[in-house]
Amino acid sequence: MSATFLYYPGCSMDGSARAYASSLEVVCRVLGIDLHEIDDWNCCGASEYVSLSQAKAHALVGRNLALAEQQRNGSSTLVAPCSLCYVNLAKTDHYMRKDRGLAASVNAALEAGGLAYTPGAVKVRHLFEVIVEEIGLDAVHAAVTRPLAGLTVAPYLGCLVTRPDYDGRWASKEHPVAFDRLLASLGAEVVDFPLRTDCCGGHMTQISPDTGFELIRRLVDAADRLGADMLVTLCPMCQMNVDAYQGEMNRHFHTHHHMPILFFTQLMGLAFGATASELGFGSEVVSARHALGRIGIEVPVAEPPPDATDGPPVRPRREKKPQGLPMPVMPDETEAVR
Amino acid sequence: MPGSGQADPPSVREGDFLREVIAATAGDSRLGCCIQCGTCGGSCPSAADMDHTPRMLFAMIRAGLRGEVLRSTTPWMCVSCYFCAVRCPQEVHIPDVMYAVKAIATREGVMPDSTAPDFSRTFVSNIHRYGRSYEVGLAAKHYIRHYPLRLPGMAPMGIAMVTKGRMGFAPHRIRGVAGLRAILARAEELERDGATREVPA
Missing domain, CATH: 3.40.50.11810 (Rossmann fold)
Structure with a gap:
């Protein structure tokens, strides 16, 4: 059995999250998941672009959605392994479906790059959701050879x-x-x-x-x-x-x-x-x-x-004294403690 | 008050600013439905470090305190965890409202006392240049510029990220970067035209 999905890796997959990328490859091979990476995708904008300009943030994500729509091949499910990419892709699609004005302005912007996106054309899912819901825990459990x-x-x-x-x-x-x-x-x-x-x-x-x-x-x-x-x-x-x-x-x-x-x-x-x-x-x-x-x-x-x-060795903390405030200690008392 | 040296953006009639924020938020923000219950601030992991709690910020928006709202660190301290959004009894799309306030402040050049706007701008300039982000390089640059005293402590982490192959020296540049820039330029034009449009009463 093989399941095919569109795939949006996101920037960290070939940067800080390389371990995620290489382990995902193994998991896909075992579970028969076929991920088709969207050709020439761009950054989702993280939580930064939307802080500067909503119109540009949605247009940025719109380009990815438009490419995904163009490159659909049997599956219209777009899988993202990063939670932030997932939400950004899902958010632009959601608001383009709900807000005709936004859909029109995103498409007007996309036109400048020769692209267009039909709101709802792809279904954005997190990788984890797809594994749990489309592949299923039974299939996962069945593939376990070293519990x-x-x-x-x-x-x-x-x-x-x-x-x-x-x-x-x-x-x-x-x-x-x-x-x-x-x-x-x-x-x-x-x-x-x-x-x-x-x-x-x-x-x-x-x-x-x-x-x-x-x-x-x-x-x-x-x-x-x-x-x-x-x-x-x-x-x-x-x-x-x-x-x-x-x-x-x-x-x-x-x-x-x-x-x-x-x-x-x-x-x-x-x-x-x-x-x-x-x-x-x-x-x-x-x-x-x-x-x-x-x-x-x-x-x-x-x-x-x-x-x-x-990290560098942390300077050992001074032992806390048993009492709340530093109190004068008589020499014979210290002797007694020892 | 942070940034109080800056000139106030023009004050507005009560209600106008609320309409402006609602118009700047994608979809139906439901901001007008806020009942000032404070569930948002109580759910917020970073509320303690904000100038105003989200509830207070919404009251200020409604009261037309445009300058104070745009200078507040509150939206910039939002971590976008959406706890407030799913707990809000009125289903106000709170993080989206925060994004909208930040975008208005950015457009008008009103900057709160925070390194957040600078981080956003650096991040975005990478996207314009390459089409992709450059996470670790970005973090390094931001720490060097804003937290130089933390660098000695962070150095082992940086070294580990490089030796473990988790930090590229340059981001990948997409082939369609010219097309992407054209799309973003058009979006900016459209937004500028939209922003000068009368806010519906």
Whole structure:
């Protein structure tokens, strides 16, 4: 059985999220998913373009939708692996369907590039939705040859798969369990992660780092407390924020969290029997080698020594005194304590 | 008040600014339906770092406090998590309203005291140049410009991103970049014409 979809990779797939791209290739091969990359797609604008100009932001996304419509081949489902790309594509299509004025102005702009888009011509879906709904958990489970028994994972969806949810596909927009079920079908132990749809900070790590670090701290702290070995995500931006900025977050709060965050396709690939290096393991900044070593999976050694990736050594904090305020201590009292 | 050195954009009659924001938001924003319950601010992960809570900003929009609203950091601190949007009892499309306010402020050159507008502009200039974004290079540039004191702490992360092959040295340029620029230029013209159109009463 083979399922064909149009595919919009998004910029991070050949940048910071290469592990997502290589593991997705393995997953598609095993599950018989055929992804047709849209030729010459452009950036979706992230959350930046729409902050400067709505008309241009929708025209930018409109070009991708128009190319997808032109390149339809049996499937009109456009799959995006990145949550932000997914929402941007879905949003422009949604508003072009709802707002005739917008549809007309986007098409007037597209005309300058010799393109046109019929609102609703493609159906935009997140990769994760397609795997769960079109391929199905039974097929996923049937492909498992190396169950991830012994691995405890915190399912972290982030915001944009279930919100804003333009087509009303998600009954629960805050505590959906589909991602938990997918990971459980791989044999992993899944903790009930209350922050599964909380924000990773988005572009806050850039424009207001303190705000971003607090959001990252909440996620890794909760996952730590629940005894998770790792967070599992389906969004390159969530992965990048929690992974690459975890060291700086630790310095900011004087914490020592070590919570790897991996893409769900990497775990699927492992469960399907692929090797760790095929799946891009080792490219995470917060190494998952220890967590995976415990279930007998060897992660290739990354170039820099592992301790160098955790940021420079944090200056050890002075021991806190048991009392709230610094009180004078008599010499004989210190003796007594010793 | 951040940016209070700037001249106020022209003040407007009460209600006019509300109509302007609604007109600038794609689709039906339902902003006029806000009942000031505050569910938005209570759901917001970054509300603590905003000048005004979203609820207060909407009251200010309705009151016609155009200058204060356009200078507020609130829309720029929105993380677009859509918690407010799905919890709002009146189904106001809050993040879209935030985008619309930012776009009006940008058009008028009113900048709040935040590095956010600069980040957006750098991001967009990459798209104009290449058609694709250049995430890690962009982050590096932004940190060098705005948070130089954080650089020593961030250096190991940057090194790791390079050695682990997660950071390209240049973005890919799409073939149709000329066509894309033509599309964006036309969209800008259309928006300019639309913005000078009378806001419907």
